[in-house]
Amino acid sequence: MRSLTPEAVRFLASPAAQAELAALAGEPLDPLTTVATLRKRWGADEAAWIYDQARLRRKGRAKFPYADALLFEAEALEQASAGPVARWRAERVFGPYDRVADLGAGIGGDALALAAAGKRVLAVELDPVRAALLEHNAAALGLAERVGVLRADWRTLDLDVEAAFADPARRRGGRRTVRLDAMEPPLADLQRLAGRVPAVAVKLAPALDRRELPPETGLGFVSLAGELKEALAGFGALAWSEPWAAVLPAGVRLGGPEGPARTGPVGAYLYEPDPAVIRAGLVRRLAVELDAWQLDPQVAYLSADERRTTPLARAWEVLEQGPFRQRDIGAWLRTHGAGAVEVKRRRSPVDPALFEKKLKRTLSAGGPTLTLFLTRVRDRPWAVLGLRV
Ligand SMILES: C[S@@+](CC[C@H](N)C(=O)[O-])C[C@H]1O[C@@H](n2cnc3c(N)ncnc32)[C@H](O)[C@@H]1O
Structure with missing residues (x-):
């Protein structure tokens, strides 16, 4: 290139x-x-x-709805937020604000979504090429009046806005980092910003270490199509008092204090919570919503006797379950005529890929794909065979 x-x-x-x-x-x-x-x-x-x-x-079509009207730069496209996430954030997190700054706007993944959501956006970008691309992109989408592009270091600006979004670069010398002091710009600069702008949200790597954030920081996690995409740290008016998870494309948000501990045996259904729910520490809160219980206090699998439809978890009908014994599992797969088996585990030392290979000879051509969960129940190694619903 x-x-x-x-x-x-x-x-x-x-x-x-x-x-x-x-x-x-x-x-x-x-x-x-x-x-x-x-x-x-x-x-x-x-x-x-x-x-x-x-x-x-x-390549841009995967992230931008109108990619064929836009101009890109390879690394900036890699760094750009996915369209549905940027849209959700613009509408739901920045919903109450009109004048919003996008600090380190790149080629505009977020700035354009904020403008499309009706905000007046001040998009600040240090890199002259990216700033020029963003200017073109805003005009190409008919959003030039809503997006003011400034080629500058935002740390030097007086920001007269109601809210700010920052998406610090997480790559340095070609390597990715999750350390908040190694981002560009580092966390300390973003914290100082929170003293100048009433509401601030910062996009961070979902693998961040919570202890690197000041305790009063709000924190949420966003997933798209079952994949954990980002953490969002909130300061000032956006310092959410409780953790939350947002699951896209459904746009469903779960928040609140963690629910009471409730564990029990395997029921008629097994749920695997969405990764954003797990990362936000809201598994027990979800259990309350689903009238479900955990199989083990340390394990993020839930079970219930009645199924509730939710985008916050994937559900399986339980076909078989019992203590982990390989010959029983082979018999289960034959009984149900499984054509393929996917092995998932939580708190089990078994290697799923190796175990899937071992189970191959028990499969019958043309049968359904079943899921085998390897986990612990009452602190014993346990297996559950399920059919995805
Ligand atoms: C991760 S990218 C932003 C991607 C953008 N949110 C999107 O979805 O397209 C971060 C950008 O911040 C810019 N940047 C880093 N430090 C900056 C600073 N102090 N002032 C302005 N821009 C900065 C980088 O040049 C880079 O383009």
């Missing part, structure tokens, strides 16, 4: 380059033939910029 310059961005934003990009949208892209065709009309730099951009737009 050829690196972008402000001049390259000006070229890519021109009507002629935009027309080339539009023409390439549905075409196969080949580094030799496509570039050779482009070279008939353009110089080497221009042809490379167009080709790279055509590829990035394709």
